[in-house]
Amino acid sequence: MAARFKGRAAVSRPVAFSSLLVMPVTDTDTTLLDKAAEKAVRATPVPLAYRVRGLSDRSIAWLFIMPTIVLLLAINIFPLIWAVYLSFTNFRANRPNAEIDGVGLTNYQRVLTDPDIWQAMQTTAHFVFWTILLQMLIGFALAYLIDRKFRGHAFWTTVILIPMMLSPAVVGNFWRFLYQPQIGLFNYVYSFFTGVEPSSFEMLGSVTLSPWAIIIVDTWMWTPYVMLICLAGLRSIPDYIYEAAEVDRASAWRQFWSITVPMALPFIMLAVLFRAIENFKMFDMVVLLTGGGPGSTTEVASITLKREAFESWRTGRASAFAIILFVAVFGLANIYVKALNKVKQR
Amino acid sequence: MRKMTKALLGATTALTISAAVPTVSQAAELTLCWAAWDPANALVELSKDFTAQSGTEMKFEFVPWPNFADRILNELNAGGKLCDLLIGDSQWLGGSAENGYYVKLNDFFDKEGIKMSDFAQAAVNAYSTWPKGTPNYWALPAMGDANAWFYRKDWFAKPEIQAEFKAATGRDLAPPTTWPELLETAKFFNGKDIDGKKVYGAAIFTERASEGITMGATQALYANGFKYEVTPGKYDMEGAVNSADAVKGLEEYKELYKCCTPPGYTDAYMGETLDAFKSGQAAMAMNWFAFFPGLVKDENVGGDKIGFFNNPKGTTSASTLGGQGISVVANTDNMDGALAYIKWFAQPDVQKKWWSLGGYAVHNAVLNDPSFKDSQPFAADFLVAMNQVQDFWQEPSYAILLQAAQKRLHDYVVADKGTAKEALDGLVKDWTEVFEDDGKL
Structure with missing residues (x-):
């Protein structure tokens, strides 16, 4: 059991993405999932590896979740903030030419x-x-x-x-x-x-x-x-x-x-x-x-x-x-x- | 590499050309938006002549009535390019004019020699002008319409029913001419067994979501002298909207709803009214003139079995206005084509054909034709109705005003909430708030 944990720790240890390309898979206790991950890493084109060289794991993680965060901001957070703003105005969506005035807490x-x-x-x-x-x-x-x-x-x-x-x-x-x-x-x-x-x-x-x-x-x-x-x-x-x-x-x-x-x-x-x-x-x-x-x-x-x-x-x-x-x-x-x-x- | 570049260039060029071809053909296309109902089909037929003459292909976007305002006003508000031409409700004129959604047509009319005096004055005021009654034209009158009534002429003609009616009321059975007569006739027929089937007095508008109950109840309100303002243009509604006559009118409408409508009739508009009549459930029904050509042709209740009458009098003669004008949407990509359609549509011959196909032309060349009154069994009534029509607010805030009316009227008539006076007082309160927000009060 200890060896198993040791093996997992080795795989999940923070290492630079590009360094994975050259890291030999020698651990006999590597799971199928680990093998698949290694295979994916090997298959990653070299230019991409060069491009991301120097980025930390945290940066790479951000890169991956950024599209989701952008979508969340655009679809959920921005409309919410915008609705809060509109709630303090006399805005009417069918009066595009009308001036928008602040009305405080009237609404x-x-x-x-x-x-x-x-x-x-x-x-x-x-x-x-x-x-x-x-x-x-x-x-x-x-x-x-x-x-x-x-x-x-x-x-x-x-x-x-x-x-x-x-x-x-x-x-x-x-x-x-x-x-x-x-x-x-x-x-x-x-x-x-x-x-x-x-x-x-x-x-x-x-x-x-x-x-x-x-x-x-x-x-x-x-x-x-x-x-x-x-x-x-x-x-x-x-x-x-x-x-x-x-x-x-x-x-x-x-x-x-x-x-x-x-x-x-x-x-x-x-x-x-x-x-x-x-x-x-x-x-x-x-x-x-x-x-x-x-x-x-x-x-x-x-x-x-x-x-x-x-x-x-x-x-x-x-x-x-x-x-x-x-x-x-x-x-x-x-x-x-x-x-x-x-x-x-x- | 060079070969690949050439191939890419070739493909790009081909794509550009193929993309440009539809653009060219789109320029010869017009999309006309309207409600999905019988006259729309007649317009499709009529517009084939325009396509034959101009080469412009006509496309149509017809939206069912309950969603028509929602769909099209959303489109206009969003600056959409769906419609080049729009046959919009008369109440939309104020907002569409002030928000720049419609093209002002005065210069175009002057240039093309299109005279508004060629059209019925009431129709021009209702369907074309904003501010109302001023010579500022935002549409060409396209479809005259008013709320009117139809009845089972064959039932009214049965000797045994006539005798029973005479014995019950002391007068001859005939289409009602006053609201008390309408109520009396509806009550007489309600629950009666005719041809082995239980029938009901009248099918009327009670719809809650869009405009139904307002368009129905105003028949009784207008006939009883309901006014929106004491002094036109001053927005002084107290004493006009909730006058004693208006209260009486609303009470009559509720009485008609309570006594004599078919079961489950709590949310009924055009379609439900037609269904109730066509299925032989209702002795009388209200609806827009627009549906009358179709009713006359109906196999079960049309022909000799149907008769028509205008809205009965109360203290005055009045009918609720329907109908629309045709406008050019300001952000159309085909302004010339849209204006060409308006020019074509305004021609007397086209207007005559429009009437013959089932559209309600309000061009004087049609209305003043000596044969017009006999051209359809309801044509004479249409002429009378168009001279006594009254319309709802056409203000830019009409949507809020209409929603308030829908709520107050439905709460009172259908949901038994409060009294007629309270409903109309509430309406004055709601409308006052709207006009205060608009800076008009």
Whole structure:
């Protein structure tokens, strides 16, 4: 084992790139990967080696990651900084000839005191809370069942995963038809079990039902994703822990609450984080289902933001709203990740 | 090495030449952007004559109505070169003129002898001028249009239905001429069983995302005396936008929506209205004149089965304006070709053919023709409508103004939020903020 470590240290020792060209491969303990790396080094044209001669490993590393960093700066960081700048101005993207004036904190003040924006935030919170709650409960239950490894469980796992493989655009249109009060299957199924006239209620047109209509669709589509993560969590629990619990005559109920849930908790929390971030910025599916309506009943924050930015063209105000949303999501996600790390360290 | 250099030079030259060839042919091309709807197909047919005469190949970019404003305004804002010619909505004139997206056509019209007096005055004001009503022309009136109504003439003609209607209302069944009559007729038909099928009173506009509910509700608002300002040009909206008459108009529109539209009709615009009527669900429906030629030809509900009527009166006669003018996009690479198309399109003969193909010409040579009124079953109504049209704000901030209207109207009519007065008060508040930001208040 010591020789193995010695060999690895020899290969990973910082050496000039060009010196690798002449370094003989004499270590008999060299792995296949090492051999491949040596082969690549030998194949490197000599002129290139000359060009990079004198560069440190750190410089070479920078050279390699520079394109990624440049892209990151251009696509993520610069627009973010630019949006921060715009949020303090009266800029409108559809008024290229208009003078851009600084307006201080006016955009932030208007966003934070706008009852419509708060309404959109409430709608978003309602959507995020209920979708996550339902997806966690159903997703975990499904994962628990699938983990029992009954006959045909692989087939049912595949069937359950189908909704999350579909495009949100397809799902939105598909469910829009299902919810049609006159021809939609959803109303007919409900009618079959309750005897209520199918066209007597409108899932997408009712102020009361439409928020639940979008929750149902999101739950249908993304519960399989949560199930997958939970399943990974359940399968990571070693069998010997359950065997030890059996020896101690712990009941199934006790095993579930004392072993299964605590050990799967980091995975469940991860699923909550992923789904919360995703649903906080939910846009496409809601647009296709209700367009934010009726009225503004299902207008989640991202739809309000889109309307502000690309329909009303109040770019400055939209930027302020976007920054507020970003800070909120970033802050909450950070707090949550810290909590997640604590759970993992237990 | 020398051979290789020669080969490289040869290849480069060949590439340059081959790249230049399409550039030459592109100069004889024009791209016209418009909404994807029936009249656009007629324009494709009409434009074949232009291609035959000028040798310029016409390309078309038609965008479905719900995405039309988003797509094209994004294109203009981004300084894109997609469109050489644009048939844009009348409300875009203010912004497009002030932002330099459209070419001002006054000098061109003067040079080519194109007179705006040859076109219907209301159409010129609505589709060509900015500031509105001034002799500053940014477009040539291309497509006159207004919101109007159509109904199942065959159902209205059934003796048993007529008798039932007379017994229920005390008057003869006929296309409604006032908003109370419209409501009464819609309520009469709603839920009735006709030809073994349950039917509904009226299909109207309720769409939330783009402009639908505003274009529908303003039919009731304008007819009840709704005005945007107390004093035109002063932006003094208090008492005009939220006047008692306007409140009454909005309440009537909501009543019509609540009582008599087909189920699931919470987000309906042009397509949904046509579907409801064509599928035999609605006794009456509203839509733009642009669709009427297609409706007349419809196998199931066209011909003798369909009739048309203008927007019923309230305290006044009014119709919501549709339609567009054709403009030259300022950053076109083919300015001469685009202007040549405008010149060609303005000719009386071309305008006559435009009408015959299903386009709504507003050239006086077409409208004043004695045979015009009888040329289509809705032609006489079109003439009346074009003389009573009212348009939404054409201000550069029209998009914000429209979004505010969409929200307030949909919240009240469809989502039952607040009262009509509160909705219109809210609209005054929103619009006041917009005009304050613009420095107009």
